[in-house]
Amino acid sequence: MTDSRRLLLDRFKKLAITGETSYAVYSHLHTGMSDPRRLFQSVIESVGGECRFVADTEAARKAVAGSEVLLAAKQVCSYIKEIAQGNFDAEAMADAHQCADVDLTIVRGELGVAEDGAVWVNADLLRHRALLFLSENLILVVKGQDIVPDMESAYARIDFTRLRSGYFISGPSKTADIEQCLVIGAHGAKSLLVLVVG
Amino acid sequence: MSLGRVGLFIPCYIDQVYPRVGMAAVRLLEKLGVPFEFPEDQTCCGQPQFNSGCFKDAAKLAGKMFRIFKDFDWVVCPSGSCTGMVREFYELLLGREKEKDDFKHLVSHTFELCEFLIDILKVETVDGSFPHKVGLHQSCHGLRGLGLGVPSEQVLPGQTGKVKRLLESLRGIEIVTTGRSDECCGFGGTFSVFEGAVSSFIGRDRIRDYEEAGAEVIVSYDVSCLMHLDGLIRRDKKRLRVLHVAEVLNRAVA
Amino acid sequence: MKGHARLAAAFLKQEERAHWHDQALWYVREKRDRMAASIPDWEALRETAQAIKRHALANLPSYLEEFERNAVARGAIVHYALDAAEHNRIVLEILKRRNARLVAKSKSMLSEECSLNEFLEQHGVEVVETDLAERIIQLAGERPSHIVLPSIHIRKEEVGEIFHEHLGTESGESDPTRLTRAARAHLREKFLAAEAGISGVNFAVAETGAVVICTNEGNADLGNSLPDLYIAVMGVEKVIPKTRDLSVFLRLLSRSATGQPISAYTSHLLGPRPGQEMHVVVVDNGRSEILQREKFYKAAFCIRCGACLNTCPVYRRSGGHSYNFVIPGPIGTILAMHRDLKKYKDMPYASTLCGSCSAVCPVKIDIHRQIVLWRNAVVEAGYLGWAKSAALKTATLGMKSTRLFRLGGWVVRRLSRVLPPAVFNNRLTIWGKSRDLPKMPARSFRAEYRSYSRSKKKRLESRVGREGRS
Numbered sequence: 001m002t003d004s005r006r007l008l009l010d011r012f013k014k015l016a017i018t019g020e021t022s023y024a025v026y027s028h029l030h031t032g033m034s035d036p037r038r039l040f041q042s043v044i045e046s047v048g049g050e051c052r053f054v055a056d057t058e059a060a061r062k063a064v065a066g067s068e069v070l071l072a073a074k075q076v077c078s079y080i081k082e083i084a085q086g087n088f089d090a091e092a093m094a095d096a097h098q099c100a101d102v103d104l105t106i107v108r109g110e111l112g113v114a115e116d117g118a119v120w121v122n123a124d125l126l127r128h129r130a131l132l133f134l135s136e137n138l139i140l141v142v143k144g145q146d147i148v149p150d151m152e153s154a155y156a157r158i159d160f161t162r163l164r165s166g167y168f169i170s171g172p173s174k175t176a177d178i179e180q181c182l183v184i185g186a187h188g189a190k191s192l193l194v195l196v197v198g
Numbered sequence: 199m200s201l202g203r204v205g206l207f208i209p210c211y212i213d214q215v216y217p218r219v220g221m222a223a224v225r226l227l228e229k230l231g232v233p234f235e236f237p238e239d240q241t242c243c244g245q246p247q248f249n250s251g252c253f254k255d256a257a258k259l260a261g262k263m264f265r266i267f268k269d270f271d272w273v274v275c276p277s278g279s280c281t282g283m284v285r286e287f288y289e290l291l292l293g294r295e296k297e298k299d300d301f302k303h304l305v306s307h308t309f310e311l312c313e314f315l316i317d318i319l320k321v322e323t324v325d326g327s328f329p330h331k332v333g334l335h336q337s338c339h340g341l342r343g344l345g346l347g348v349p350s351e352q353v354l355p356g357q358t359g360k361v362k363r364l365l366e367s368l369r370g371i372e373i374v375t376t377g378r379s380d381e382c383c384g385f386g387g388t389f390s391v392f393e394g395a396v397s398s399f400i401g402r403d404r405i406r407d408y409e410e411a412g413a414e415v416i417v418s419y420d421v422s423c424l425m426h427l428d429g430l431i432r433r434d435k436k437r438l439r440v441l442h443v444a445e446v447l448n449r450a451v452a
Numbered sequence: 453m454k455g456h457a458r459l460a461a462a463f464l465k466q467e468e469r470a471h472w473h474d475q476a477l478w479y480v481r482e483k484r485d486r487m488a489a490s491i492p493d494w495e496a497l498r499e500t501a502q503a504i505k506r507h508a509l510a511n512l513p514s515y516l517e518e519f520e521r522n523a524v525a526r527g528a529i530v531h532y533a534l535d536a537a538e539h540n541r542i543v544l545e546i547l548k549r550r551n552a553r554l555v556a557k558s559k560s561m562l563s564e565e566c567s568l569n570e571f572l573e574q575h576g577v578e579v580v581e582t583d584l585a586e587r588i589i590q591l592a593g594e595r596p597s598h599i600v601l602p603s604i605h606i607r608k609e610e611v612g613e614i615f616h617e618h619l620g621t622e623s624g625e626s627d628p629t630r631l632t633r634a635a636r637a638h639l640r641e642k643f644l645a646a647e648a649g650i651s652g653v654n655f656a657v658a659e660t661g662a663v664v665i666c667t668n669e670g671n672a673d674l675g676n677s678l679p680d681l682y683i684a685v686m687g688v689e690k691v692i693p694k695t696r697d698l699s700v701f702l703r704l705l706s707r708s709a710t711g712q713p714i715s716a717y718t719s720h721l722l723g724p725r726p727g728q729e730m731h732v733v734v735v736d737n738g739r740s741e742i743l744q745r746e747k748f749y750k751a752a753f754c755i756r757c758g759a760c761l762n763t764c765p766v767y768r769r770s771g772g773h774s775y776n777f778v779i780p781g782p783i784g785t786i787l788a789m790h791r792d793l794k795k796y797k798d799m800p801y802a803s804t805l806c807g808s809c810s811a812v813c814p815v816k817i818d819i820h821r822q823i824v825l826w827r828n829a830v831v832e833a834g835y836l837g838w839a840k841s842a843a844l845k846t847a848t849l850g851m852k853s854t855r856l857f858r859l860g861g862w863v864v865r866r867l868s869r870v871l872p873p874a875v876f877n878n879r880l881t882i883w884g885k886s887r888d889l890p891k892m893p894a895r896s897f898r899a900e901y902r903s904y905s906r907s908k909k910k911r912l913e914s915r916v917g918r919e920g921r922s
Binding site: 047118 | 476479480492493496497500503504506507509510511512513516517526531532533534538582583584585588601602604607608611628629632636639640643659660662668669671673674677678688695696698699700703710712713714715716717718719721723740743744745746
C-alpha cells in the first residue's frame with residue numbers, strides 16, 4: 001500500500017501543465033443584492049422550502065408551536081429548548097438507528113447564505129448527525145444578523161480546525177430522477193422551514 | 199479610407215455549388231465601393247480535411263491558401279466556418295509559419311463578410327429593404343468562434359449580435375424568435391454523411407423551429423448549413439427558402 | 453462493438469422517444485442558462501475555476517500529501533490505488549475486514565469507471581445503489597446514460613414497471629411522487645440495515661482534509677452517517693487547495709449541472725463520526741497519463757457537472773447508450789480517448805463541432821477543440837478507416853491543384869445536369885438518404901465571375917470610348 005502511495009505521487013511529478021499556474025483570489029460581485037434577507041427567503045422558497053422572519057425567540061416559539069409539521073409530529077427532537085421542548089431526546093440514544101422515526105428536528109443554523117438559500121449547520125452539536133437526514137421534517141433557526149451574502153463570506157466565518165462535520169442545507173431533500181418531475185422529499189427531510197430570528 | 203488590397207476568399211463549395219452567393223458578395227462589395235481582387239488560384243481552405251483529423255492533408259491546402267493570400271491587406275470571406283478555419287486553426291496546421299509576420303497578418307486580417315462590413319468598413323446599418331420574416335441561423339463556427347453573435351450559453355450583459363444588428367437595419371425585416379436561438383443545424387461537415395441519421399434529425403428540428411416561429415426564409419452567413427437545411431426542406435417539401443446573408447444584403451441594397 | 457453512428461441511428465428510429473429525450477435534456481440546459489444569467493460575472497467565474505484547477509493539478513503531489521496529512525489527523529484512513537483493479541481490491545479488503553456484506557452506495561462515476569459493483573457482487577457483497585436514478589437502473593440491469601441524471605432515458609411508466617417488479621408497487625403506477633415515496637421507504641430499510649456506506653467525492657480540500665459531497669436526495673449522508681464503516685472513493689483530480697476555493701466551484705457546479713443555485717446538501721466531512729471507521733481511497737487509474745499529454749490534459753479539469761451532455765445536440769438525440777464509454781457525450785469522448793484511442797475511435801466523430809460544450813463548461817475545457825485534435829490522433833495512428841481516408845485523400849488531391857479542382861467540379865456539375873435527380877437523391881449517396889442534394893449550377897463562381905468581369909470591362913471600355921469620341 002505504501003508502495004502504491006509513493007508510486008502514485010511520483011507519477012504526478014512529471015506533468016504537461018505549463019505556464020502560469022497561480023491564481024488571484026476571487027471576489028464575488030454582489031450585483032443586484034440590495035436585500036440579502038429577501039434574496040435568502042426567495043431562494044429557499046424557489047427550492048421547495050419555507051422561510052419566515054420572526055422578531056425574536058418568543059415569536060419563533062409561537063411560529064413553531066403553531067406549525068403544521070409540529071402539530072402532526074409524534075416524535076419531535078429539539079436542540080433549541082427556548083423555541084420548542086420536543087419529546088424525543090436524540091442525545092440519549094446510543095445509536096442513530098434509534099432516531100429513525102423522528103418526525104421533526106429543530107436545530108440551530110450558524111449562518112444563512114443569501115445567494116443560494118443555504119443554511120450552515122454545525123453537526124458537531126448533534127450526537128447523531130444522521131438525525132438531520134432521518135428526520136421527516138426539519139426546522140432550522142438562524143439569527144437575522146447571521147445572513148451573509150455569499151459563499152465566500154460564509155466560508156470566511158466557518159472554523160474548520162476542530163469541526164468533524166458540517167452541512168450547507170438548502171431546501172428539503174428532493175429528486176427529479178423520474179422524468180424530470182420534481183418530487184420534494186427523497187431520502188432526507190420532506191420539508192424544511194427556516195426561521196430567521198431578529 | 200484606403201483599405202489597401204482586399205482579397206476575396208470564396209469557399210470551395212460556394213465556387214462549385216453556390217456561385218450565386220459568391221456573386222452576391224461581389225455585387226455587394228462593389229456597391230459599397232470596396233475594390234477587391236479574386237485570386238483565381240484558390241481552391242479550398244482545408245476545412246473538410248482538418249475536421250476529419252487529417253491535419254497533414256489540411257496543411258497542404260492551408261499552405262496553398264497562405265501563399266495565395268498572404269500579400270493582401272485584408273481577406274474577406276462569405277463564410278463563418280472558413281474564416282474560422284484561418285483565424286482559429288491555421289496555427290495548428292502551419293506550425294512553422296505561425297511566428298512569421300505575414301502569417302500573423304493573414305490570421306488577424308481575414309474577416310467574414312459581415313464582420314468586415316461592421317468592424318472594418320464601419321458599416322453598421324444598410325440602407326435597403328427586405329420586408330420578410332427571417333429566421334436567422336447563427337452558424338456555430340461564426341457564432342462561437344468569431345463572435346458574429348452572442349452565444350446563448352454565455353453571459354455577456356449588454357451585448358447584441360453583430361450580424362443580427364446589421365440585418366435588423368434593413369427596412370421591413372422581421373427576425374423571428376425561435377424556441378432555441380442558436381442550436382446547431384446538424385451539418386458538421388463529414389458528420390452529415392457519416393452520422394446521417396443524427397444530422398438529418400437535428401436539421402429537421404431546426405426547420406420545425408423556424409416554421410413554428412413563422413419564418414419565410416432562413417438566412418445564414420454559412421451556406422454549408424443552408425445547403426443541409428435546404429436539402430431537408432426540399433425533401434420534405436416545406437415552404438421555407440434559404441438565402442445567404444450576402445444575398446439578402448445585396449438584394450436589399452439598390 | 454457497434455459504433456456511435458449505428459447505435460444513434462437505432463435510437464432515432466423511435467422518433468417520439470428521441471424527441472422526448474432531446475426535450476428533457478434541453479430543458480435542463482435552459483435551467484442552466486437562467487442560473488448563469490443571474491450571475492453577471494459568470495464568465496470571470498469560469499476563468500477562475502479553470503485557474504484553480506490548473507494550479508491544483510500542476511501541484512498535485514503536494515496537495516495530495518497535504519490532504520492526506522489533514523484527513524489522517526482527523527482520523528480518516530487514506531489509501532492510494534494506482535488503477536481500477538487496486539481500487540476494487542482495497543474497497544473489498546476494507547469491507548471484508550469488518551465483515552460488511554450490505555453496502556449503501558451513493559453515486560460515484562469513479563466506481564462506475566472501475567466497475568466496483570460487479571466486483572463486489574462477485575465477492576459476496578450486496579451493493580444497493582441509493583441515488584434514486586442509480587437504483588432504478590440497477591434494478592433494470594442497465595448502465596447509466598448520463599453522469600448526473602443516470603436514468604434520464606427511462607420514462608415514468610417504465611420506472612413504474614421496474615418498481616412493480618422489484619418493489620411491489622401497483623402495476624401501472626407511473627406517478628413520480630408515489631414512485632419516489634415507494635423508493636424512499638424501500639431504501640430507508642436498506643440504509644438502516646447497511647453495514648457500510650460508500651460514496652464518491654465532489655471535492656477534497658487539501659487545507660483541511662475535508663471531503664465534500666453534494667447531493668439533492670440526502671442519500672450520501674444517510675450512507676456515510678448510519679453505518680459504522682464509511683468509504684469515500686475519489687479520483688486524484690478532486691483535490692482543491694483551499695476551503696475558500698469551494699465557493700467558486702459550488703457556485704458553478706449545481707447551476708451548471710441541474711440549474712439550481714446549490715444542491716440540497718453540501719456535506720463537509722472531516723474524519724469519521726464517533727464509533728465509525730472512515731476510509732478515503734485516492735485513485736489514479738489513468739489520470740496521471742491524462743496530465744502528461746500536452747495537448748489533452750485539460751480533460752482532467754472536469755468537475756463532472758454534465759452540462760456538456762445537456763447542451764450537445766448529438767448526445768441529446770442519441771442518448772448515453774450510443775456511446776461505448778462509461779461516460780458519454782462530449783466530456784466522455786475526450787476522456788475515452790485518453791483511456792483507449794483505438795477502442796473508442798468512433799467517439800470523436802460523433803460531433804458536429806458546434807462548440808456548445810466548450811461554451812457551457814464551468815472550467816472552460818475547450819472540449820470541441822480537443823475533439824478535433826483527437827481526430828487527428830486517430831488519423832495519425834492509422835485508425836480512420838479506409839473509406840474515409842480514401843475519400844479525404846481524393847478530395848485533397850482534387851483541391852491541391854487548381855486545374856484538377858476546376859475539372860472535378862465541372863464533371864460533377866455536368867453529370868448532375870445530365871442524370872436524373874433520383875440517381876443522387878437516394879440511400880446510396882448517403883447524403884441522399886434523407887435529404888435532397890443541392891441543385892448543381894451550370895457554371896462555377898469563378899466562371900461566372902470571369903464572364904462578369906469581362907463584360908464589365910467591355911462596358912467600361914465602350915463607355916470610355918464613347919466619352920472619348922464625344
